[in-house]
Amino acid sequence: MVVMSAEADGRNMKTEYPFVLPRGYVDADGQVHRNGLMRLATARDEITPQIDPKVQQNPAYLTVLLLSRTVTRLGSVTNVGTSTIENLFASDLAFLQDLYRRINQEGRTEAEVACPSCSHSFLVDIAGEAPGES
Template identity: 75%
Template sequence: MTNTRTTTARRGLCTEFPFVLPRGYVDESGEVHREGVMRLATARDEIAPQSDPRVRANPAYLTVLLLERTVVSLGSLHEVGGYVIENLFASDLAFLQDLYRRINQEGHSEAAVTCPECAHDFTVDVSGDAPGES
């Protein structure tokens, strides 16, 4: 059996994106989970939630279902389900929504920025790959 991640990496297509949440999810025992991985969404990921009754009742719930399907890991949690996504701090939810948009619509997790001091243009990886920073 071929390892899909290894095969995909050799071909140069990045399908998983590590991230660090600005605040982190706090579980029932008080442990904070900040480091995670989001994968690219598939057509099924975008289509399946449309028929969910929670989305029909409240279209904003689509965000929860999309993130539940595409965030494949978060800290030491065994599963990243709807409960976890629903209980993220608002800043972490906004961060994941932006990351989802960047990797699925723009194809990357980088943003162009300009230094306010010297006006130098450069890019930063908004996935927050440096632990302890946002």
């Protein structure tokens, strides 16, 4: 995990978030890649895709561009481009969209859940870092 020093208050700021895809990206050789890394988005990441012709023709393509800019690793794939994101299973794309929103808007990857039996509330790390995940 990479941390960057935050100048303003002297604390460390988390800038990259590990995750585990629900299904996994299958590369051209049939290898499945589930573990990945997403970095925080910059203003440039959010602004630059707006002028891309594919986004202007199909606004839904913005998601593909944003994820291709911020997902820095998928298993052994370190050059994650638009074709990689385009070839994800729909459930993995939805997972990454939610993770992107959580880390860039909420600043965390946890979600509050409640036990169906006792109604006790607790936090679960949806990125897959939590102990006991498979």
